[in-house]
Every structure is written in C-alpha cells, then in structure tokens.
Amino acid sequence: xxxxxxxxxxxxxxxxxxxxxxxxxxxxxxxxxxxxxxxxxxxxxxxxxxxxxxxxxxxxxxxxxxxxxxxxxxxxxxxxxxxxxxxxxxxxxxxxxxxxxxxxxxxxxxxxxxxxxxxxxxxxxxxxxxxxxxxxxxxxxxxxxxxxxxxxxxxxxxxxxxxxxxxxxxxxxxxxxxxxxxxxxxxxxxxxxxxxxxxxxxxxxxxxxxxxxxxxxxx
Amino acid sequence: xxxxxxxxxxxxxxxxxxxxxxxxxxxxxxxxxxxxxxxxxxxxxxxxxxxxxxxxxxxxxxxxxxxxxxxxxxxxxxxxxxxxxxxxxxxxxxxxxxxxxxxxxxxxxxxxxxxxxxxxxxxxxxxxxxxxxxxxxxxxxxxxxxxxxxxxxxxxxxxxxxxxxxxxxxxxxxxxxxxxxxxxxxxxxxxxxxxxxxxxxxxxxxxxxxxxxxxxxxxxxxxxxxxxxxxxxxxxxxxxxxxxxxxxxxxxxxxxxxxxxxxxxxxxxxxxxxxxxxxxxxxxxxxxxxxxxxxxxxxxxxxxxxxxxxxxxxxxxxxxxxxxxxxxxxxxxxxxxxxxxxxxxxxxxxxxxxxxxxxxxxxxxxxxxxxxxxxxxxxxxxxxxxxxxxxxxxxxxxxxxxxxxxxxxxxxxxxxxxxxxxxxxxxxxxxxxxxxxxxxxxxxxxxxxxxxxxxxxxxxxxxxxxxxxxxxxxxxxxxxxx
Numbered sequence: 223x224x225x226x227x228x229x230x231x232x233x234x235x236x237x238x239x240x241x242x243x244x245x246x247x248x249x250x251x252x253x254x255x256x257x258x259x260x261x262x263x264x265x266x267x268x269x270x271x272x273x274x275x276x277x278x279x280x281x282x283x284x285x286x287x288x289x290x291x292x293x294x295x296x297x298x299x300x301x302x303x304x305x306x307x308x309x310x311x312x313x314x315x316x317x318x319x320x321x322x323x324x325x326x327x328x329x330x331x332x333x334x335x336x337x338x339x340x341x342x343x344x345x346x347x348x349x350x351x352x353x354x355x356x357x358x359x360x361x362x363x364x365x366x367x368x369x370x371x372x373x374x375x376x377x378x379x380x381x382x383x384x385x386x387x388x389x390x391x392x393x394x395x396x397x398x399x400x401x402x403x404x405x406x407x408x409x410x411x412x413x414x415x416x417x418x419x420x421x422x423x424x425x426x427x428x429x430x431x432x433x434x435x436x437x438x439x440x441x
Numbered sequence: 442x443x444x445x446x447x448x449x450x451x452x453x454x455x456x457x458x459x460x461x462x463x464x465x466x467x468x469x470x471x472x473x474x475x476x477x478x479x480x481x482x483x484x485x486x487x488x489x490x491x492x493x494x495x496x497x498x499x500x501x502x503x504x505x506x507x508x509x510x511x512x513x514x515x516x517x518x519x520x521x522x523x524x525x526x527x528x529x530x531x532x533x534x535x536x537x538x539x540x541x542x543x544x545x546x547x548x549x550x551x552x553x554x555x556x557x558x559x560x561x562x563x564x565x566x567x568x569x570x571x572x573x574x575x576x577x578x579x580x581x582x583x584x585x586x587x588x589x590x591x592x593x594x595x596x597x598x599x600x601x602x603x604x605x606x607x608x609x610x611x612x613x614x615x616x617x618x619x620x621x622x623x624x625x626x627x628x629x630x631x632x633x634x635x636x637x638x639x640x641x642x643x644x645x646x647x648x649x650x651x652x653x654x655x656x657x658x659x660x661x662x663x664x665x666x667x668x669x670x671x672x673x674x675x676x677x678x679x680x681x682x683x684x685x686x687x688x689x690x691x692x693x694x695x696x697x698x699x700x701x702x703x704x705x706x707x708x709x710x711x712x713x714x715x716x717x718x719x720x721x722x723x724x725x726x727x728x729x730x731x732x733x734x735x736x737x738x739x740x741x742x743x744x745x746x747x748x749x750x751x752x753x754x755x756x757x758x759x760x761x762x763x764x765x766x767x768x769x770x771x772x773x774x775x776x777x778x779x780x781x782x783x784x785x786x787x788x789x790x791x792x793x794x795x796x797x798x799x800x801x802x803x804x805x806x807x808x809x810x811x812x813x814x815x816x817x818x819x820x821x822x823x824x825x826x827x828x829x830x831x832x833x834x835x836x837x838x839x840x841x842x843x844x845x846x847x848x849x850x851x852x853x854x855x856x857x858x859x860x861x862x863x864x865x866x867x868x869x870x871x872x873x874x875x876x877x878x879x880x881x882x883x884x885x886x887x888x889x890x891x892x893x894x895x896x897x898x899x900x901x902x903x904x905x906x907x908x909x910x911x912x913x914x915x916x917x918x919x920x921x922x923x
Contacts, residue, residue: 226635227648227653232653250591257593384594384597385596
C-alpha cells in the first residue's frame with residue numbers, strides 16, 4: 223500500500239514539535255509584554271485638556287510650587303484640583319485678554335468649573351491617599367515624573383499593581399527628606415543607602431509585610 | 442489435562458472468550474469505526490446527549506452574563522453545586538487511571554479490554570470537572586492569573602500555601618498525563634485504522650494521528666518503555682489527585698471537614714464512583730457493539746468486586762467521620778455530627794447517602810447480584826447518585842450551620858445549578874459517543890496479546906508473558922519509508 227505521506231513528513235513532524243514550544247513561548251512572552259504596553263496602561267500618552275495648560279511653563283519656567291494649585295496634597299487622599307479662582311489670582315492681571323484663556327474667563331464668569339481630563343485614573347477597588355505618601359517622604363516626581371518638563375501632562379508610570387508593590391516592598395529606595403518632597407530635580411541617588419535607612423526609621427515607615435498586606439490598598 | 446484446564450479457567454479465567462484469531466480481533470474492533478454503518482441507536486444517543494450539552498452552553502452563557510448570583514450559593518454556603526460537581530466528576534475519572542496504570546503495573550490482564558474507554562472516560566470527566574472551579578470564579582477569563590503562577594502585572598504570586606492552588610496543579614497534571622497515556626496507547630491502533638481505512642480522508646486523519654507508526658521492533662521497544670514510564674507517572678496520581686482535592690476541605694477548619702481520614706476516604710470514594718461509571722458505560726457498550734467476547738462476564742464480576750471493596754472503605758470513612766466528631770469532644774464537631782445525621786434539616790440527604798453507598802453495595806456480596814448485569818448496572822447508577830450525595834452532605838451540611846448561629850442559612854439549588862450539572866452530563870456523553878464512533882473502543886493490539894495465538898511456546902507456565910508483548914510483530918507492516 224502506498225504511503226499516506228511522503229518522506230518529507232518526517233521533517234515536518236519534527237519541526238512541528240519544536241515549533242509548538244517556540245510558538246507557545248513566543249505567545250506567552252508577547253502576552254506579558256502587551257499586558258504592560260502603553261496601549262493598555264495609558265503610560266506616556268498625553269491627554270488633551272480643554273485649556274492648553276502647560277505644567278512645563280508654570281512649574282518649570284515660573285517655579286510655582288505644586289501646592290499652590292494642588293492644595294490638599296498634604297492633608298487628604300486627593301491632591302485637589304484648583305478652582306478657576308486659583309487661575310484668576312494671576313490671570314485676572316496677566317494674559318487677561320488672551321484667547322487661550324477664553325474658557326477660563328467663561329468658567330469664572332458663569333461660576334462653572336472647567337472639566338479637566340483625569341490623567342491618573344486608579345481603579346475603584348484601590349484605596350490611594352496622597353497625604354500619607356507625602357508625609358512619609360515620597361516626592362511628587364517619584365510617581366508623576368518630571369512634571370516641570372511636560373507641556374501636556376502624561377502618565378509617567380504604568381500604575382499597575384507590580385509598580386505599586388515595587389515601592390511598597392522597598393520604600394527606602396525611593397524616600398527623601400521632608401524638604402525635598404516638591405523638588406522636581408531630586409534624584410534617588412542623592413542619598414546614600416545608610417541615610418535612606420535612617421530616614422526610613424525617622425519616618426517610622428512600617429515593615430514590608432505591613433505595607434504589602436492586601437488591606438493597605440484594597441479596603 | 443481436562444481437569445487442569447478447568448482449574449486454570451477458575452483460577453485465571455480467559456479474558457477473551459470465543460474463537461478468535463489476530464485477524465478476527467482486529468476486524469471486530471476496527472469495523473466499528475471503519476466498516477459498519479453507524480447504528481441508529483448511536484444517532485439517537487448522540488442526539489440526546491448533544492441536546493443536553495446545549496443546556497450547558499446556555500447555562501454558561503447565562504452565568505457569565507449575570508454572574509454567579511444566578512446560582513443558589515449564599516453565605517455561609519459559599520461552595521455548593523460548583524464544588525460538589527467538581528469533586529464528583531474528578532472522582533469518576535479515577536477508575537480510568539487506576540485501570541490503566543496500577544493494574545498494568547500489577548500485570549492484571551483483565552485491564553486490557555477495558556482500559557481504552559475507561560481512560561477516555563477519565564479525560565472527559567476531567568474536562569467536565571475543570572469547568573466548575575473555573576466558572577465558580579465568575580470571570581473565568583481572569584482565572585488564569587488567579588490560578589497560575591506567571592509573571593503577572595500585579596507583581597504577586599498565587600498563595601502557595603492554599604490547597605486551591607495545589608488543586609490547580611494536581612488537576613492539570615492529571616489531565617496532561619491521562620491524555621498522553623491514552624494517546625500513546627492509541628498510536629498502534631491508529632496505525633491499524635490508517636492501514637485499513639478505505640476512505641481517503643479517514644486515512645489522512647488517522648495517518649496524522651499515528652505519527653508514522655510502522656510496527657517495527659524498534660517502535661515496539663520504544664512504545665513499551667514510554668507506556669511503562671507513563672504508567673509509573675500515573676500511579677501516584679491515582680492517589681495524589683483526590684488526596685489534594687480532599688485537602689480543599691481537610692486543610693480548612695470547618696467542622697466535618699478538618700479530619701485526617703479525608704485523603705484515603707476521598708481516594709477510595711473516587712475509585713468507587715469511577716468503577717460505577719465504567720460499569721454504566723461498558724454494560725450497554727458490550728451489547729450494542731457485540732463486544733461480549735472481549736468485555737467478558739468475568740470483567741464485570743471483577744469490577745463488581747472492586748466496587749464492593751472500595752465501597753466498604755467509603756463506609757468505614759462514614760463511620761470514622763461520626764467517630765471523630767464524638768471522640769474530639771469539640772462542641773462544634775459534636776454539633777455538626779448530630780446536625781448532619783439526625784437533628785439538622787438535611788438529615789434526609791445523609792440517610793439517602795447511606796442507602797445508596799452503604800446498603801446498596803451489600804448486595805454485591807452475593808453471587809446472584811454480582812453476576813447479573815441488570816443488578817450491576819442498577820447498583821452502579823445508585824452508587825453514582827450516592828457519591829454525588831456524599832459531596833452534597835459533606836459540603837452543605839458542614840457549611841449551612843456556621844460557628845455563629847446568626848450566620849446560619851439554608852441552601853437550595855436554583856434552576857441554573859441544575860441545568861449546568863445536567864448539561865455537563867450531556868457534554869460527557871456527547872464526547873463518549875464521538876469517541877465510540879471515531880476511536881477503537883478496545884485496544885486492538887493489546888487484546889491480541891491475550892489470545893492463545895500469542896502464546897506460541899510449549900511451556901506456557903514457565904514462560905514470562907511480558908516478553909511476548911515486545912516480540913509480537915505488527916500484522917500489516919508497511920515498507921519503511923526512510
């Protein structure tokens with residue numbers, strides 16, 4: 223009886239055995255990468271805002287402190303979004319007639335807030351509090367990146383759980399003195415490891431086990 | 442000599458009856474797949490099973506659309522049909538593995554004609570079982586990262602100290618090894634079907650499945666080694682899988698679950714349920730396909746005996762559960778035993794269980810019942826119901842009375858609990874019917890080794906029969922293609 227397959231089928235069979243492993247491995251690797259891609263996390267994607275507000279200009283050039291606008295960052299869970307009145311503190315005098323500020327003027331006249339687009343959107347099942355992070359020596363730029371260089375703000379980090387845990391497991395790698403919290407130029411290498419450990423003790427930062435227990439973030 | 446023969450038949454009964462040669466065995470089994478017209482009863486059976494399987498599809502869609510609130514699960518009965526059915530199905534699979542692996546290693550010849558479909562039964566039962574814990578999560582597409590350790594974006598691993606993760610490994614290992622074992626055993630038979638198929642497409646598919654098997658001595662040598670290795674791998678699985686399933690309960694501290702008897706008691710129960718299912722399948726099968734020569738009366742009697750033995754172990758387990766409760770002098774354990782057996786609202790389920798699993802099998806002590814196909818089949822069905830009730834009793838009666846009386850609640854299954862359970866039964870039989878139609882239901886080449894023709898040596902008693910399986914050559918050898 224004739225053979226169903228010719229001799230080359232032997233090689234196809236052998237190659238297919240290898241390819242199953244290679245393809246499955248590749249697909250798995252691709253999955254782990256796609257799961258962390260900016261397509262899914264929104265990382266590095268600039269959000270368009272109703273008003274062309276530039277952090278680069280206001281923070282970088284003018285040197286306005288973060289807390290001038292985000293007033294509640296040291297005291298509450300939310301850092302706080304400035305009201306239009308905050309804008310008008312300056313812009314009733316400077317660039318008061320600029321067409322770029324049309325919407326701000328309108329908001330002020332009609333007493334209706336500007337609808338800013340949220341850039342850092344955490345899922346509802348996570349509990350996040352700005353004030354505790356600031357109080358325990360985590361600076362703005364540690365999570366938000368070089369805001370003073372961003373004309374339009376984008377998300378600097380993935381905001382995925384592994385990113386949160388990277389710090390909660392080793393907070394001493396990212397802490398800085400109280401005076402440097404709002405310093406946009408701060409580098410984590412500015413402190414020696416010994417200083418960090420001392421700082422961690424001074425801040426009374428709790429153990430890794432406490433910081434990584436489920437209910438710290440999922441309440 | 443005549444006396445000797447009679448004695449031999451009594452001590453080691455022939456596992457193939459009737460006058461058979463290598464050719465007639467091959468014809469008889471492969472014709473079911475290749476030659477005979479698909480019988481009408483196949484279409485009826487497949488049709489009904491397939492329709493019932495649609496119920497599963499519908500239930501799953503409904504579940505995913507609405508969430509697991511459509512089930513009757515509540516607090517404190519957070520586990521109910523989903524876990525009852527999981528344990529029931531996974532237990533049924535165990536007989537297949539026992540028959541294929543342990544009986545092979547123990548050189549029990551009677552496994553030969555039932556191992557093929559018992560293994561198929563294992564695979565299909567595991568497929569049904571695996572559905573329940575996945576769907577129990579409510580969002581099975583997310584279950585991958587809850588269950589499997591891989592570098593996920595959460596930066597954490599599953600809880601390795603939880604028996605639930607041990608379960609994932611136990612069941613997936615079990616499914617993989619069972620599939621390999623079944624498939625490797627099928628390769629020589631697929632080659633037979635390939636060589637005998639007249640239809641071009643059949644031949645093409647069977648040729649792929651046979652992986653170029655030519656039946657050379659080298660092929661057989663490697664086959665024997667592989668098969669033994671897989672048997673060795675499967676053997677611990679017979680014990681480990683259901684032990685780990687029992688840890689889901691025993692490792693917790695719920696009264697009635699936290700007992701050391703659980704692993705052996707669950708394993709015995711699994712084999713008990715599995716043999717009941719093998720009997721349920723093989724009694725009609727041997728009639729419909731006229732396989733009485735291969736699945737003989739002796740086979741049925743042996744399986745009845747295994748059922749009796751494992752059933753008695755299970756009964757010992759029931760006795761011990763009650764004893765442990767009493768002996769512990771722990772308030773909650775004592776309450777649970779009383780509540781389960783006579784004081785609680787589910788007392789009827791306990792006594793139904795004792796009736797099905799404890800009393801019904803006592804009939805098997807008697808030759809009259811053990812040798813009657815009708816009674817074996819009936820007892821098997823009753824035992825299958827009983828083993829389902831056993832899981833119901835263990836799970837529901839332990840959970841519905843929580844430690845705090847304020848948390849007490851009743852559990853009653855909802856319509857979607859039932860449709861999903863019945864749906865998996867339809868799915869199981871759909872797969873069984875497809876298997877019967879397209880795969881040789883009995884291992885052709887292994888049955889041939891049981892024939893007198895395979896025992897060509899004069900001094901049969903002194904001869905090590907296992908050597909024959911290696912020496913035996915394939916009856917339709919193709920010219921080597923390399």
